[in-house]
Amino acid sequence: MDVIANQLFAGLSMASILLMIALGLAIIYGAMGVINLAHGEFVMLGAYAAWALQTYVGIGILLALPFVFISVAVVGWIVEKVVVQNLYHRPLDTILATWGIGIILQQTVRLGVGAESRFVKGPDILTGNTEIGPLIMSNYRLFVIVFSIAVLAATWMLMTRTEFGMKLRAVIQNRGISECYGIEAKRIYSITFAYGAGLAGIAGALITPLFSTIPTMGTGLVVDAFLVVIVGGLGSLIGSAAASVLIGEATAIFSIVINDTLGRIAVLAGIILLIRFRPRGLFPTETRR
Amino acid sequence: METMKARELYSYYGKSPVLQGVSFDLNKGEFLAVMGRNGVGKTTLLKSIMGLTDRCEGGLAFGDREILGLTTPQRSRLGIGYIPQGREIIPQFTVRENILMGTFARPDGKRDIPDYLFEMFPILKEFISRRGGDLSGGQQQQLAIARALAMDPKILILDEPTEGIQPNIVKQIEDAIVWLNRERGLGIILVEQNVPFARSASDRFLLLDKGRVVLAGKSDELTDDLVDKHLTF
Numbered sequence: 381m382d383v384i385a386n387q388l389f390a391g392l393s394m395a396s397i398l399l400m401i402a403l404g405l406a407i408i409y410g411a412m413g414v415i416n417l418a419h420g421e422f423v424m425l426g427a428y429a430a431w432a433l434q435t436y437v438g439i440g441i442l443l444a445l446p447f448v449f450i451s452v453a454v455v456g457w458i459v460e461k462v463v464v465q466n467l468y469h470r471p472l473d474t475i476l477a478t479w480g481i482g483i484i485l486q487q488t489v490r491l492g493v494g495a496e497s498r499f500v501k502g503p504d505i506l507t508g509n510t511e512i513g514p515l516i517m518s519n520y521r522l523f524v525i526v527f528s529i530a531v532l533a534a535t536w537m538l539m540t541r542t543e544f545g546m547k548l549r550a551v552i553q554n555r556g557i558s559e560c561y562g563i564e565a566k567r568i569y570s571i572t573f574a575y576g577a578g579l580a581g582i583a584g585a586l587i588t589p590l591f592s593t594i595p596t597m598g599t600g601l602v603v604d605a606f607l608v609v610i611v612g613g614l615g616s617l618i619g620s621a622a623a624s625v626l627i628g629e630a631t632a633i634f635s636i637v638i639n640d641t642l643g644r645i646a647v648l649a650g651i652i653l654l655i656r657f658r659p660r661g662l663f664p665t666e667t668r669r
Numbered sequence: 670m671e672t673m674k675a676r677e678l679y680s681y682y683g684k685s686p687v688l689q690g691v692s693f694d695l696n697k698g699e700f701l702a703v704m705g706r707n708g709v710g711k712t713t714l715l716k717s718i719m720g721l722t723d724r725c726e727g728g729l730a731f732g733d734r735e736i737l738g739l740t741t742p743q744r745s746r747l748g749i750g751y752i753p754q755g756r757e758i759i760p761q762f763t764v765r766e767n768i769l770m771g772t773f774a775r776p777d778g779k780r781d782i783p784d785y786l787f788e789m790f791p792i793l794k795e796f797i798s799r800r801g802g803d804l805s806g807g808q809q810q811q812l813a814i815a816r817a818l819a820m821d822p823k824i825l826i827l828d829e830p831t832e833g834i835q836p837n838i839v840k841q842i843e844d845a846i847v848w849l850n851r852e853r854g855l856g857i858i859l860v861e862q863n864v865p866f867a868r869s870a871s872d873r874f875l876l877l878d879k880g881r882v883v884l885a886g887k888s889d890e891l892t893d894d895l896v897d898k899h900l901t902f
Binding site: 549557561 | 719721740741742745746751753757759760761762766769770771773774775816820
């Protein structure tokens with residue numbers, strides 16, 4: 381019983397990280413139809429930004445978050461302006477181009493910072509565990525779970541309760557007519573891409589105490605985030621949230637029932653099966669085609 | 670004084686020029702009807718005004734500004750309200766959101782929906798919280814007009830606003846267009862297949878064929894002979 385409770389918590393912790401990475405992907409795909417293969421590298425940049433701020437400036441992860449968000453968002457904004465914006469009518473080429481950008485970012489960090497693993501200290505106020513009976517929960521992981529829910533809520537508010545969100549939803553449904561009513565679609569796309577990148581950056585910064593910070597760290601994470609987006613339904617926020625919990629928990633449970641490797645296979649098989657019967661995911665939405 | 674002035678307008682989709690040297694003037698508060706058979710470039714003319722074609726050459730001035738170099742959103746903020754063929758309201762938005770969207774083109778940044786819209790089209794008030802996609806064609810057309818008016822435009826350009834709409838609403842929409850022109854002094858460019866309405870409502874007409882202006886003049890000069898020659902198949 382103790383094992384299961386603790387494993388469920390581990391699954392939830394995994395889910396919260398996946399959610400933050402997947403949210404950015406889902407927004408960028410939902411708004412622009414762009415499959416951003418550089419997303420994992422935005423996560424990695426966020427992690428290195430957190431490391432650099434801690435090592436050279438001496439500010440901890442929590443205080444670094446706004447700076448990380450802004451700096452990775454700026455990188456995303458530049459990538460969108462310079463490359464992606466010219467490829468909106470060539471979706472296949474955006475996949476190749478963003479993949480290339482990912483490789484460039486990865487190699488730049490490898491050359492500039494080095495390939496060895498970097499260590500980032502978690503925040504002091506969040507050390508230790510919270511114990512409820514046999515359930516032992518790391519305070520930092522608890523914080524990440526709460527934070528990811530807050531990010532989800534903030535993103536949802538941004539999309540549904542603000543004028544920016546309304547403009548974005550208008551552009552998603554009909555770009556031409558939106559522009560006829562004063563909406564600068566290009567600007568909306570740039571901001572959306574930058575926001576998605578910024579979210580990836582925050583996710584990267586938050587996982588530094590839990591994962592090793594290396595130039596290739598984003599690659600594995602982004603695969604799982606893609607699975608979340610596909611299972612949740614392309615472009616759906618609620619779908620991404622549900623799918624990240626589903627995949628996080630499934631991974632955690634399978635790995636105690638069987639073992640890590642077989643558990644991974646079982647999760648992937650389950651996803652293939654799900655996509656076979658629900659090809660557009662759990663919560664399909666209208667997206668630009 | 671002209672509100673809009675087009676000189677030798679060439680407009681392209683890809684490499685093919687759909688408009689080939691179209692010129693016209695729209696004076697302040699004037700009502701211009703654009704007529705012609707299917708496929709002669711009427712819709713393209715309106716799209717060219719909004720900057721929605723691939724490329725456009727020649728001269729197009731709105732007020733005292735040359736607008737061919739401006740983007741679509743910039744043109745809309747100058748006060749050109751576009752009501753496209755097929756209405757193109759946002760189906761997932763409520764009626765209120767669709768109208769509110771019109772205000773995004775206001776240069777003063779105000780977000781108020783004028784009350785007269787609901788007096789003109791009471792059904793929109795009744796259905797204010799319904800999704801645009803759930804309205805009938807005629808209601809959607811009323812919504813599209815309300816959206817354009819919400820931006821407080823200087824001119825309206827309408828592309829076949831009564832096409833495919835139930836007859837009882839057609840009259841309502843036609844009356845609204847005439848009222849906006851006569852009572853609120855809005856300049857109007859109307860693309861219309863319905864000759865009797867276009868002739869009675871407009872001050873002047875523009876007859877297009879194969880991307881060129883074949884005839885232009887005062888609407889009361891548009892005789893049945895001319896209509897037979899240029900507009901019947």
